[in-house]
Amino acid sequence: MSSLGESAWQTTKTFSWLFAALAMVALLSQPGATHDEWFHASSIWCGQGVRDPYCKEIVTGNEVVPYAITNINAMNCQKDLESLVLCPTQRGGTALWTNTSLYPKLFYFTLSWLVVPSVELSIALVRVVSALLITVVFALMMWLLPPRHRLVLMLVCLTTFMVTGLFLFASVNPSSWTTFGIGIGWLGIHAALTSSDISRRRKLALLAVGFVAWSMAFGSRSDSAAFLAVVIALIAIHLAHLHAPKAPMKIGGALAVMATVVALALETVTPLRPSAYIGRLFSFENGEPDNVTFFTHYAIQGLPNVLRSLGTVPTMGQVLIPDLVYVLGVAVFAACIGVTFDRRSRLQIVGALLIIASITLVIMVQVAEIDNRDQFGVEPRYSYPLLLVLVGWWCLLGPPDLYERTSRYLRLFAAVAVTMFSLTMFTVAERFIDRQTFGLRYLPEGPDQWWWSWLPVGPNVVVILAPIFLWRFFIEMRTLIEQDDHELIA
Numbered sequence: 001m002s003s004l005g006e007s008a009w010q011t012t013k014t015f016s017w018l019f020a021a022l023a024m025v026a027l028l029s030q031p032g033a034t035h036d037e038w039f040h041a042s043s044i045w046c047g048q049g050v051r052d053p054y055c056k057e058i059v060t061g062n063e064v065v066p067y068a069i070t071n072i073n074a075m076n077c078q079k080d081l082e083s084l085v086l087c088p089t090q091r092g093g094t095a096l097w098t099n100t101s102l103y104p105k106l107f108y109f110t111l112s113w114l115v116v117p118s119v120e121l122s123i124a125l126v127r128v129v130s131a132l133l134i135t136v137v138f139a140l141m142m143w144l145l146p147p148r149h150r151l152v153l154m155l156v157c158l159t160t161f162m163v164t165g166l167f168l169f170a171s172v173n174p175s176s177w178t179t180f181g182i183g184i185g186w187l188g189i190h191a192a193l194t195s196s197d198i199s200r201r202r203k204l205a206l207l208a209v210g211f212v213a214w215s216m217a218f219g220s221r222s223d224s225a226a227f228l229a230v231v232i233a234l235i236a237i238h239l240a241h242l243h244a245p246k247a248p249m250k251i252g253g254a255l256a257v258m259a260t261v262v263a264l265a266l267e268t269v270t271p272l273r274p275s276a277y278i279g280r281l282f283s284f285e286n287g288e289p290d291n292v293t294f295f296t297h298y299a300i301q302g303l304p305n306v307l308r309s310l311g312t313v314p315t316m317g318q319v320l321i322p323d324l325v326y327v328l329g330v331a332v333f334a335a336c337i338g339v340t341f342d343r344r345s346r347l348q349i350v351g352a353l354l355i356i357a358s359i360t361l362v363i364m365v366q367v368a369e370i371d372n373r374d375q376f377g378v379e380p381r382y383s384y385p386l387l388l389v390l391v392g393w394w395c396l397l398g399p400p401d402l403y404e405r406t407s408r409y410l411r412l413f414a415a416v417a418v419t420m421f422s423l424t425m426f427t428v429a430e431r432f433i434d435r436q437t438f439g440l441r442y443l444p445e446g447p448d449q450w451w452w453s454w455l456p457v458g459p460n461v462v463v464i465l466a467p468i469f470l471w472r473f474f475i476e477m478r479t480l481i482e483q484d485d486h487e488l489i490a
Contacts, residue, residue, distance in 0.1 A: 007143060007480070007483060008143055010476065010479060010480045010483060011139050011142055011143040011480060012139065013476050014139070014142070014473060014476035014477050014479075014480050015135050015136075015138060015139035015142070015473075017469050017470070017472040017473035017476055018135055018138070018469075018470075018473045019131065019132055019135040020465075020469040021166070021466055021467075021469035021470040021473060022128075022131035022134075022135065022166065022169055022170040023128050023131065023170070024425075024462050024465050024466035024469060025131075025166055025167060025169075025170035025425060025466060026124060026127035026128050026131060026170040026171075027124065027452060027455070027462050028425050028428055028429045028459070028462055028463065028466065029167075029315070029428050029429070029432050030085070030432045030451035031074065031119065031120060031123040031451060032074055032075075032076065032316060033315050033316060033317070033428075033432055034167075034171040034172060034173050034314065034315060034316065035173060035314040035315060035316055035379065035381070036173065036316065037123075037171070037172055037173070037316060038072065038074055038075070038076060040108075040172050040173055040174060041072060041122075041123065041126075041172055042055075042067075042068050042070050042072060043068075043103065043108045044108050044111045044112050044115065044126060044172065045068070045070045045071075045072065045112065045115055045122075046058055046068045046070070046108075046112075047105065047108035047109040047110075047111065047112025048109065048112050048113075053071050053117070054070060054071055054115050055068055055069075055070055056068075056069040056070065056071070057069040071117075071119065072119050073119070074119070076316055084434055084435055085317070085431070085432055085433075085434065085435070102222070103174055103220070103221060103222065104174075104218065104219045104220060104221070104222060105219070106215070106216075106218075106219025106220065107174040107177055107216075107219055107220040108174075110133075110219075111126045111129070111130060111172070114126050114129050120451070120452065120453065120454075121454065123172065124452065126172050127170050127171060127172055128170070130169075130170075130171070130172065130176060130177075131169050131170045133216075134169050134176065134177070134180050134216075137180070137209060137212055137213055137216070138180070138184060140209045141153075141184065141185075141187065141188045141206070141209050141210070141213070142480070144188065144191075144202055144205050144206045144209060145187065145188065145191050145206070146191055146195045146197060146198050147403075147481075148396070148402060148403075149187050149190070149191045149195075149396070150480065150481055151395075151402060151403055151406065151481055152187065152392055152395045152396045152402075153184070153187060153392070154410070154477050154478075154481055155336055155340070155391065155392075155395045155406065155413075156183070156184070156388055156391050156392050156395070157417075157474075157477070158332065158336070158410070158413040158414060158417050158474070159329075159332050159333050159336045159391050159413070160183075160309075160310070160333070160387055160388050160391055161417075162310070162325075162329065162417045162420040162421045162424065163309065163310055163311060163312065163313060163321065163325060163329065163420060163421075163424050164309035164310070164312065164313060164314060164380065164381060164384055165179065165309075165384075165388075166421065166470075167313045167314065167424070167428070168314065168381065168384075171314075173314065173381075174220035174221050175220070175221060175314070175381050175382075175384070176220075177216040177217060177219070177220035177221075178216075178217045178220045178221040178223075178224045178227070178385055179381070179384055179385045179388065180213065180216065180217070181213040181214050181215070181216040181217025181218070181220070181224065181385075182214075182217045182224060182227040182228065182231065182385035182386070182388070182389065183384075183385045183386075183387075183388025183389055183392070184213060184388065184392075185209075185210050185211075185212075185213025185214045185216075185217065186210070186214075186231040186234070186235065186389060186392070187210075187392055187396075188206045188207070188209050188210030188213065189206070189207060189210035189211070189214075189231075189235060190235050190238070190396070191203075191206050192204070192206040192207045192210065193235060193239060194235075194238060194239065194242060214228060217385075223362070223382075224385075226362070227358075227385050227386060227389075230354070230355065230358045230386065230389070231389055233354070234351055234354065234355070234389070234393060237347070237350075237351065238347065238351075238397075241347055294364070294368075295364075298360050298363055298364045298367070299360060301363075302356065302359050302360030302363050302364075302383075303356055303359065303360070305359075305363050305378065305380060305383070306359050306363070306380050306383045306384060306386070306387045307329075307330060307333070307380075307387070308326075308380045309380035309381065309384045309387060310325075310326055310329030310330060310333065311323070311325050311326025311327075311329055311330075312326075312380065313424065313428060314379060314381045315428070315431075317431075319427060319428055319431045319436070320427070320436060320438070321423070321424055321427055322423050322427065322438075324423065325420045325423050325424055328416050328419065328420050329420055331416070332413055332416050332417065333391070335409070335413075336391065336395070336406075336409075336413070337391075337394060339405050339406055339409060340394060340395045340398035340399065340402065340405060340406065341394075341398065341399075342397070342398050342399040342400075345397050345398065345399075347397050348393070348394060348397035348398060351393045351394075351397060352390060352393060352394050355386055355389055355390045355393060356390065358386055359383045359386045359387070359390070362382060362383040362386065363378055363382070363383055366378045366382050403481075407481075410474075410478055410481070411478070414471070414474035414475075414478070417470075417474070418467050418470055418471045418474070421466070421467055421470055422466075422467040425463060425466050425467070426440065426463050429443060429459050429462070429463050430443060432451070433449045433450070433459060434449060442460060443458075443459050443460050443463065445458035445459060445460065
């Protein structure tokens with residue numbers, strides 16, 4: 001078998017395990033558990049317009065928030081952590097808020113083909129198939145990437161995926177496609193434009209896969225346009241540096257021109273008008289923090305806000321993930337940053353500072369628009385895609401001997417990551433089965449404790465299988481990385 005064929009087979013095995021793990025995650029929270037799940041579900045149900053019996057009517061108007069009459073008999077269920085999750089469903093056609101302009105329609109339209117008469121089965125199908133689409137694009141990119149980019153992608157998985165990431169990838173929330181498309185898709189584009197040791201045909205394939213990932217992001221959340229502007233700027237900076245490493249003024253000038261072009265494009269082509277958001281950033285009303293307080297607070301709190309994604313999951317009702325998960329997540333993140341630091345790479349630091357500034361700006365805009373400039377930040381999934389970009393950029397611009405620096409830690413990082421994932425998914429399952437006990441136990445498996453009436457196994461089986469599948473994914477991923485030993489991994 002040729003080396004390309006061996007790589008394809010190994011990649012298929014590797015990502016089959018990832019898909020199996022994501023399928024388990026899709027089952028471990030009840031319908032309605034993911035943040036704004038019923039809002040997004042109703043938008044999926046109406047993704048092809050009015051379609052009886054799924055989407056019976058869409059009501060819009062200047063004086064009403066758009067809503068739809070669907071066959072979803074459900075309501076948001078938010079209870080105290082120690083209270084039973086017991087929310088009786090409504091009967092008959094249910095009015096649910098839906099999307100007409102807040103989100104792009106590609107995500108909703110694509111997944112609308114999976115809706116069947118059973119709401120319960122539809123939710124499971126949408127979650128699992130969305131995870132499958134992400135896995136397939138992810139696998140294609142890993143197969144096509146050159147060795148260094150492959151290693152970077154594994155490090156991104158180990159350091160940022162375990163809590164928010166994997167939970168999102170197996171959800172009906174459009175942030176799943178945005179996170180994947182922005183956080184991972186740029187590596188394919190970057191490799192195609194900067195790598196000199198891969199064929200032209202492979203570069204074109206990488207560009208195609210990268211643009212598919214970017215299309216997934218652009219078709220799922222409107223703010224992905226701003227995220228794309230950041231990653232395009234990063235790629236342009238690196239390209240300019242490669243072609244003119246000793247001409248910082250030219251690089252700065254090119255970057256200024258690109259920033260102007262991108263800002264004009266955002267202003268005219270997308271609903272995200274930079275001028276409006278910048279104006280809101282600098283204006284405040286009585287009782288709101290002034291500009292000095294507002295800007296300095298989020299300059300300090302921007303990065304810590306997004307790092308909360310290492311210890312929280314985006315659910316509709318509160319789920320308290322054990323503090324150990326966050327501690328382990330930050331430890332692995334810091335260790336990876338330390339191991340891959342290259343004191344000779346100014347671009348590594350410059351790019352990281354640009355990404356951190358972008359994360360802070362995203363949080364500030366969201367707080368200024370929605371939360372009246374309060375000082376409590378936002379749910380970290382709003383800026384989470386840029387955290388993946390941050391780790392990817394830092395590792396990619398790291399030392400030439402990246403593989404030698406990191407290979408000894410891959411197994412340890414994988415063990416910690418699977419531990420984090422296990423505790424997270426147990427906690428999520430326990431919370432929605434009945435209540436949180438803040439310890440470990442055998443989960444009850446009665447008919448009132450399991451939301452999939454058609455599944456032949458109970459939640460304990462799924463909770464056990466999920467980390468096993470994820471561990472196998474990391475083992476196979478490591479094998480895939482080690483297949484490149486005969487190449488120069490630098």
